[in-house]
Amino acid sequence: MRKFKFLIIVVLLVVGCKKTTQSKHDIIRQTVHESLKTEKYRPKFHFTPKANWMNDPNGLVYYNDNYHLFYQYYPDSTVWGPMHWGHARSKDLLNWEHRPVALYPDSLGYIFSGSAVIDKNNSSGFGQDAMIAMFTYHDPIKEKAGANDYQTQGIAYSTNEGETWTKYEGNPVIKNPGIRDFRDPKVFWNEDLSKWQMVLVAKDHVQIYESENLKNWTKISAFRYADHPPLGVWECPDLFKLKVAGTDEEKWILIISHGGESGPNGGSGTRYFVGDYDGTTFTTEQEESQWIDYGTDNYAGVTYNNTPNKKRLFIGWMSNWNYAVVTPTETWRSAMTLPRELLLIKKDNTYLVKSKPIVDFESLLVDIPESEISGSVPTNFRYDRLQQSVISFDTELQGAMAFELSNTIGENYKIEYNSDNGVFSIDRSASGHVDFSDAFKKTSRQNMNIGQRTNLSITIILDASSVEIFIDDGAYVMTTQVFPNENYTHFKTYLNQDTTIKNFKIKKVKEIW
DSSP states (O other), X not given: OHHHHHHHHHHHHHHHHHHHHHHHHHHHHHHHHHHHHHSTTOOSSSOOOSSEEEEEEEEEEEETTEEEEEEEEETTOSSOOSOEEEEEEESSSSSEEEEEEEEOOBTTBEEEEEEEEEETTOTTSSOTTEEEXXXXXXXXXXXXXXXXXXXXXXXXXXXXXXXXXXXXXXXXXXXXXXXXXXXXXXXXXXXXTTEEEEEEEESSSEEEEEESSSSSOEEEEEEOOXXXXXXXXXXXXXXXXXXXXXXXXXXXXXXXXXXXXXXXXXXXXXEEEEEEEOSSOEEEOOOSOEESOOSSSOEEEEEOBSOTTOOEEEEEESSOTTTGGGSSOSSEEOOBOOOEEEEEEEETTEEEXXXXXXXXXXXXXXXXXXXXXXXXXXXXXXXTTGGGEEEEEEEEOSSEEEEEEEOTTSOEEEEEEXXXXXXXXXXXXXXXXXXXXXXXXXXXXXXXXXXXOSEEEEEEEEETTEEEEEETTTTEEEEEEOOOSSOOOEEEEEEOTTOEEEEEEEEEEOOOO
């Protein structure tokens, strides 16, 4: 009986300890969650790392009901350093679960950008449905010594959905041919040829490779474009096909990111080419650069592999290399754009890639009680949670129109369109904290030419430190960061008598983080 009583006491103590431990863990998790919610400039519904530095999205792949987001990550600081692959996953591309760091630097170098695929037929020999990552090794020792061949391509595999990884013992699988900027492999399965293919950037052009097993790669072609002046180093390529909306016509899309001052409004930017691809060579008749986003804060974006419905789903890094390391955040730095679906349209014999928020984003939108909005809607009103909202409307206009987002201390973000010259613009010169970077101030005013119009459809998505503007369902897009000292609470229009606003809506966005 004494033994039995002793056993009961032990069991109760163990259970009590487990409950106490569990309670402590719950408290810690709740504390972390509360700190994320209150941290200044932390987005409420865009992806951010829990802490420290993040840049390019990597390894975007769907598998077993999960969208995986890998990303350039430095876990020891809020500024760029030796690159790892961070990891998160989501059922809907909106609610993200942070996972352990996926890939760490090793003797071959840092782990730079790349992609991931699902090897359904075990062509690599790593296992059926293995997740295969292909990435750039960046050797800092060789780079410091002045060598040109410090970037090579490696692979790693996971048989447990990206939780743990094994690097291939035969790395690198593609050696450097003597080119300083030789990186960012985007692998895809070419269904027409039943082969793995891959686009890779080599300084100022794209190289295309193919493979039977993801280990042995053969270069099959290259794509160059005669830019005058040159747009600098090419980065983060992607190649895929889309049907032209409303037709059976198919075209191939090549996405390229550019650093330096290449973007349409300075700094980093991501453009696209619409053309044809015969399984070996990509060609285009496009004569002018087209950009995924005309704002300064959407860079290095690529699309998901293996999506269940074959939609082209895109995520970009919501920052700009000209000021990314000095943005005024504390424990974390950088966010991703909202996930967007890419669609191809044809307008006046010109192909345009539309970029619009994924359909599931609608599930985060809720109606706002009338009692929470004061003033005159839609021309001049106050809503205290404006900076966590979506504003959408249609306009019929003549001449110019303008809109202003502002707060109680006079900071403002201006949006303008002039139908006489076709220029749509934003002005963030007085948007809040702007003096942390001369480059940020230099890009205070940003423009995009959308043509002379008498009708416009506009959607504005505001989060704690970002404004994303979609014109005509994403035919033209501007993404910009903002750092107001107080949240924006006021919306005001400046219209002439010949301009009207229709179908005005404002919705609150549910808080995820």
